[in-house]
Amino acid sequence: MSLxxxxxxxxxxxxxxxxxxxxxxxxxxxxxxVNLALDDAGLKRADLDGLLVNPGITWLNNPMASSSLQHAMxxxxxxxxxxxxxxxxxxxxxxxxxxxxxxxxxxxxxxCVFADAPLRPPSPNKGDGGGSAAFYGFAQGLxxxxxxxxxxxxxxxxxxxxxxxxxTTNDHLGAVAVSERKWANLNPAAQFYDTPMSxxxxxxxxxxxxxxxxYDCCLVSNGGLAVIVTSAERAKNLKRPPVYxxxxxxxxxxxxxxxxxxxxxxxxxxxxxxxxxxKVADVNFCELYDCYTFTVLVTLExxxxxxxxxxxxxxxxxxxxxxxxxxxxxxxxxxSSFYMWGMTPVGEAIVQMRGDGGRRQVAKHDVGLVSGNGGxxxxxxxxxxxxxx
Amino acid sequence: xxxxxxxIPAITPEMREFFDGARAGRLMVQKCDDCGRLRxxxxxxxxxCNSTASRWVPVSGRGEIFSFNIMHQVYHPGFAGQVPYxxxxxxxxxxxxxxxxxxxxxxxxIKCGMPVEVTFEKLSDEVxxxxxxxxxxx
Ligand SMILES: [Zn+2]
Numbered sequence: 165m166s167l168x169x170x171x172x173x174x175x176x177x178x179x180x181x182x183x184x185x186x187x188x189x190x191x192x193x194x195x196x197x198v199n200l201a202l203d204d205a206g207l208k209r210a211d212l213d214g215l216l217v218n219p220g221i222t223w224l225n226n227p228m229a230s231s232s233l234q235h236a237m238x239x240x241x242x243x244x245x246x247x248x249x250x251x252x253x254x255x256x257x258x259x260x261x262x263x264x265x266x267x268x269x270x271x272x273x274x275x276c277v278f279a280d281a282p283l284r285p286p287s288p289n290k291g292d293g294g295g296s297a298a299f300y301g302f303a304q305g306l307x308x309x310x311x312x313x314x315x316x317x318x319x320x321x322x323x324x325x326x327x328x329x330x331x332t333t334n335d336h337l338g339a340v341a342v343s344e345r346k347w348a349n350l351n352p353a354a355q356f357y358d359t360p361m362s363x364x365x366x367x368x369x370x371x372x373x374x375x376x377x378x379y380d381c382c383l384v385s386n387g388g389l390a391v392i393v394t395s396a397e398r399a400k401n402l403k404r405p406p407v408y409x410x411x412x413x414x415x416x417x418x419x420x421x422x423x424x425x426x427x428x429x430x431x432x433x434x435x436x437x438x439x440x441x442x443k444v445a446d447v448n449f450c451e452l453y454d455c456y457t458f459t460v461l462v463t464l465e466x467x468x469x470x471x472x473x474x475x476x477x478x479x480x481x482x483x484x485x486x487x488x489x490x491x492x493x494x495x496x497x498x499x500s501s502f503y504m505w506g507m508t509p510v511g512e513a514i515v516q517m518r519g520d521g522g523r524r525q526v527a528k529h530d531v532g533l534v535s536g537n538g539g540x541x542x543x544x545x546x547x548x549x550x551x552x553x
Numbered sequence: 554x555x556x557x558x559x560x561i562p563a564i565t566p567e568m569r570e571f572f573d574g575a576r577a578g579r580l581m582v583q584k585c586d587d588c589g590r591l592r593x594x595x596x597x598x599x600x601x602c603n604s605t606a607s608r609w610v611p612v613s614g615r616g617e618i619f620s621f622n623i624m625h626q627v628y629h630p631g632f633a634g635q636v637p638y639x640x641x642x643x644x645x646x647x648x649x650x651x652x653x654x655x656x657x658x659x660x661x662x663i664k665c666g667m668p669v670e671v672t673f674e675k676l677s678d679e680v681x682x683x684x685x686x687x688x689x690x691x
Contacts, residue, residue, distance in 0.1 A: 303628070303629075305562050305563075305565075305568075305594070306562050306594065306652065306682075307652060308559075308560040308562070308629065309559055309560050309561065309562050309682055310640050310652055310653055310654050310682075311559070311624055311629075311632050311635070311638055311640055311654070312624075312640045312652055313624070313626075313628035313629065314628060316626075317622050317624060317640065320622035321620040321621070321622055321642055322620070324620045324621055324622060324665070325619065325620040325665065328620070328665035328666075370625065371623070371625040371637065372625060372626055373622050373623065373624050373625060373626065374622060374623035374625070374637070374660075375622070420650075422619065422620060422642065422650070
């Protein structure tokens with residue numbers, strides 16, 4: 165009954181990230197990412213029979229984004245497609261659905277892609293947009309009157325409550341930002357590759373919404389990231405070593421996160437770890453969804469890497485940075501590398517699992533944990549990946 | 554020169570009784586007719602028992618700061634002269650939460666657990682908005 169190691173990730177395609185204006189809109193980035201992933205796997209467009217799409221914020225108004233991308237790329241005779249949206253949990257969730265469909269005989273080679281293009285090229289007119297506030301600053305009704313705009317502000321409520329209940333501090337949040345920056349400084353593809361950051365730099369960065377500094381928030385980016393999922397059997401005969409999907413699960417608590425200070429990780433973990441047959445201590449490295457530094461703390465607590473409420477002290481000791489006991493977000497994450505919703509952690513996990521990490525490669529990389537998180541800790545997805553079946 | 558003001562919420566049919574109450578100086582929330590639980594803002598059904606039967610009832614307007622944030626970024630020109638400003642989540646005595654602003658307290662002096670009570674700010678003949686101010690703890 166288990167899907168353990170039945171399927172594998174066979175291809176990874178990642179466009180240039182960040183202030184990248186190679187395409188006028190998200191579909192161009194999506195197509196580029198899928199084609200890169202096919203090349204990486206040693207496959208052709210005609211080999212694809214499945215396409216799952218998580219549209220970013222700039223094409224969320226396209227209710228059939230996967231059809232639009234299929235037509236744009238000229239992909240004929242697909243047997244599986246869907247436009248999916250669980251927010252930042254979608255990346256891993258797409259891979260789960262691909263694996264289920266492949267196991268059920270409904271498809272053989274499925275591309276899963278996220279792409280977005282919220283940043284505009286620099287304009288000669290000073291102050292002319294280019295930022296993400298126009299897309300992410302939505303509010304209506306009473307909230308707008310009270311000045312509550314955007315996701316940053318909602319997460320800030322939860323972080324502030326965590327601080328009140330558990331004594332979490334900005335030094336703790338800053339430790340996540342600094343740890344991820346150290347990883348980014350080892351990753352040439354990261355937007356902050358050339359820019360080190362100390363805890364003093366973190367404290368000196370401007371406030372976005374307290375308790376979040378600028379460096380507590382993810383780097384809204386243009387780009388696309390795609391993976392190719394296929395059966396473990398087929399993956400063995402392709403260009404790159406298979407990254408086996410050992411376990412997968414989802415968790416959607418449906419409760420007020422302000423009240424519980426919990427993500428969906430405990431639920432998703434239960435399913436995924438059982439399928440993979442692993443315990444927390446078996447995890448060699450983590451790629452955790454980090455829309456904010458705070459999300460990393462909560463996620464570490466909820467998977468049981470530390471006790472509830474002790475995420476702050478856990479990261480403050482340097483545990484998650486290079487040389488620490490638990491490498492987390494080894495490419496710099498969404499805080500220092502790039503923000504492709506739930507696909508950022510998926511992409512980096514594949515790099516690590518294949519041993520392609522260069523200076524940032526972690527020594528032990530047999531079992532990797534990937535998490536996705538969407539809404540205000542509303543959705544959660546877990547993948548346990550393995551270098552061996 | 555355009556004069557920017559903060560957004561004034563539209564009076565939607567499902568929130569009509571909230572705005573009627575606020576205009577008369579009463580803080581109104583929805584109460585489930587079946588299980589009696591309170592909810593805010595307006596929802597079609599009770600998340601506890603899924604009943605769709607509800608009425609609007611006045612609450613004390615007393616509560617505590619449950620959480621807050623301090624906004625530094627301007628998303629609407631009506632707030633341009635105001636940053637940094639705080640948005641608070643008040644937990645009412647009766648047990649439901651309410652997003653609002655806290656008057657008379659500097660953003661950096663706000664703390665979770667502060668006792669607060671409701672007051673109303675008149676924006677127009679139709680719309681008054683509940684805001685909160687400090688009260689003496691019992
Ligand atoms: Zn009820």
